Amino acid sequence: MVDVLVCIKRVPDVGGQVLLTADEQAVDGRYVGFTVSNHENSAVELAIRIAEATGGTVTLLTVGPAEAAEQLRATLALGAHAAIHVEADPAALGPADIAREIATVVTEKEAAGADYDLILLGNDAADTGDFQVGIRVAYALDRPVVGGVSAVEVADGSLTATGAGTDGEVSYAVPLPAVATVLEGGAEPRYPTLKGRMAAKKVEIETRQLAGAPSGAQRVRLTLPPPAPSTVEVLGEGPEAAGAVVDLFERLGVAR
């Protein structure tokens, strides 16, 4: 039985052009809405599979504004069992603060009897891209960590995590409890079911306040890279183009 803690973050669901808020402190989600990143969705999927396979549980944790409850509910609907919400204005927090808050929750919950054998995070946040939180959490909890993996398996008190390396696939074996940061691509995230959505409504989200004051590196402002030149390639017209379209879909991974 493995209990997995998955850390998720409310981020704008950017598909097209990225817009910044007027104060340049955040990505503007006005047109696109909010979600959790693909990396985190993959982490949730892996967690649910491990919990299902071992009869364990999935607990979600987020540090974010009151509205982040929407992302907790949406993720609970996929099959997670519990959710913890540290309410905070993310703009005021750097990656060290987030890691400290996660570690604090884990320490306190474990002191109270919980046992998070595995902590999964996304490899990096979709909006701020700090690439630090997972490593810092592991350091704070003094646990082994593997980064950038896309598949995880748990067996006999050990975590096997697999990811792409420069020379091919790399597998890591680390003892539990452990931390892993997940890259999308390994496990296709599921969509919610109606029953799952309704069950999620009934879960009581545990809300907590920040454990400490912000410290460490703080954000000055976000900047946008210059827009990438857009290129349009016409694949063809009429039925003759079908083959090229199928090839493209396979290359993009949307058809198999």
Add this chain to the structure above:
Amino acid sequence: MPDVPASAKCVVIGAGIVGNSLVHHLARLGWTEIVQIDQGPLPNPGGSTGHASNFIFPVDHSREITDLTLDSVRQYRELGVFTESGGFEIARTPERMEELRRRMSSARAWGIEASLVEPAFVQELVPFIETDQFIGAFWTPSVGVVDSLRAGTIMREGAVAQGALTTVPNVEVLGLDVEELPGGERRIRRVRTDRGDIEADYVVIACGVWSPKIGDMAGVSIPLTPAVHQMISVGPIPQLAGSAGEISVPIIRDMDTFCYERQHGADMEVGSYAHRAILHEPEEIPRLDQAKLSPTELPFTDDDFDLQLEQALELMPEALGADGAEMRYAINGLLSLTCDGSPILGESHVKGLWTAAAVWIKEGPGVGRAVAEWMTHGQSEIDVSASDIARFHPHQMRREHTRLRTGESFIKTYGIVHPAEQYESDRDQRLSPMHEAQRKAGAVFFEAVGWERPQWYGSNADLLEEYGDRVLPREHEWDSRWWSPIVNAEHLRMREAAGVIDLTAFAIFDITGPGALASVQRTCVAQCDVAVGKVIYTPVLDHKGGFRSDLTVMRLADQHFRVVTGGAHGMADKKWFADLLVDGAELTDLTDRISTIGLWGPQARAILGELSSDDLSDDGFGFLTCREIQVGDITVLASRISYVGDLGWELYVSFDDAAALWDRLLATGEPYGARPVGIGVYATTGRIEKGYRAFGYELDGERTIVEAGMQRPKVKAADFVGKAAYLEQRETEPAAVLCTLQVEDHTSAAGIRRYMLGGEPILTRAGEPLTDGHGHHPYVTSAGSAPSLGRHLLLAYLPPDRARVGTELAVSYMEELYPVTVICADATAPFDPENARIR
């Protein structure tokens, strides 16, 4: 990237279902040099068409919308993109069952096959539905789904192949250039885009939710608001997995939860109109490159949908709750809503600048055809006057009005809406000068194009006792909703003594100048070259001889005519007259400067006589004449005319003096028994007893003077719009004849007396359908009490062979038959047929 052509006969902005249908029909009608542009790519530029659920339920209570829908279905079928699935509207409550019975009335009236069925019947065709969730359903076998993107592509490419059309996608409109012509007329000149300018004679704004933004570029208000309709797609559903094609299971409209469930391959689409109204501004819709999916597929807001999810799951637990069935797609889709629920079509006040917006998939091709015909011939085969952009009064052009009204009406998309139901929001926009006095008299106000009009007066409740059962009381809540027996009491008092009626909502405009006579002559059917001081009641026709309006014209001087018409279509009438002005004629709108008070009844002459020393005798002030009189210090233009069938006058008075005149008439009238009388009498009981027709009910673009029984012995020599058609109509047997019918027995099976409200089908006594020469089925165009006759009367166009006094027929009301008899087969008045009382 190609530039746009430098010039065009017509530029169509938008390549959704409306723009594509329009270019197709324009090309079919012989237009060439059409340029169609869209800000997005083809075939799905990212507007509402791209995410539409694409299903069509043909039955609507509105004839205009039903006609457009049926025409659209016909076109979709011809294009090979229609799949018939059948559809159920299910009822969870007895109130909804009653509404479904009313829907049966509309289905019978419009000749659409439909029936009421038991839950078990629904389950036979939709095996996974839970029958304990509802009590009955309305079954329409001809419900289906369409591929609106494919339809649009076929139509657009057809016009291109014909050489009539150039379509350029990915073009952004930057501006519309309007030219001021001498005389103040404004005309469209060019469309400015990011790929160059296009000189054009005609421009059509057909870009859905973006239309207001484009209209603003020419100073034209297109009062629609983008609103969210939530939709999810759940699948794969094992019960659907094996079925062939897009849809084979009938569509369910769960009317009481405002939801629908529609198969889409192996998925079930669940859509909702139950959530709060979520309105957007056209300027705040994301651009294509800013949107995640498309500009009109906005992020789904889960919380707004949770209740509907639960209800849908209860209705179809086995399917929607099946293992592996996931919510794979969920959007807040944008669609267009208007303040009165009708589309926005027709030429704006900028000449050559047309609109075709706020149109749903089910009306798209029908609208395309109607607007193309209108642009080509000056009118369309299907009467679309309820959708005319010219209908809007200034208060309706405010974005706030649209927001408030659509915020109120969104939840009524699947609602049970009484035909007389009043809006609550944004009221008190236009108050007549006597409003305060009316409020004190307990007036119950109904709204007419912003005006607050007393429908009846609480202060007249004392008359109920006096008249007893003569007020024809109604026992059933539905029949008596938005109604009061006081209306009939006021009617009886007017017939006995006199009534004073506020008619401030009239639209009034003057035609003046050397071209005035020629202008009214070419616009009106009746002879307008009459002596100064004459009042003319006249139909106004379109080019094909259908009704544009009916109204009165007063000749106030050689070169001065005053047109008085109903408020509801007053703005459209004004545009029609303005468009037909000849050189040397000018139109001035006086609506907000002149108030009208009606005084009618046997004591009218005595009452006005006490207030004025002018000669009011029949010899001195004959019927259908007008002139200025003095009522003390108030100058009043008095016109001896009547829409209620009694002696009296319409008194036109400046806004400043109207309240004083109102008070004097009532004070002087009191000893004579006069009372303030509401619009319930003016618009329904008074006129229906007299067989007077009303535009929008009996009269519309699809009806003729001959069918309405309104032809005069002679036709004037002067030419007028529709004359050729009218002359031909006079030589041909009518395809239908407007008749007055009386209800012989009101008692329902439950022993309750029922009173029809309008829209019900007329059938044979045995309940068989009737068909007129147009292929239409008769329905009640107006229904109302005739208190002087102690009867409930109905007006309906009947097949000519049934249009005979004494013909025994039946009216179907809430799916029960009530016997009716034809009492007038022409315009003869059921009450006072000799018109002795008016003299």
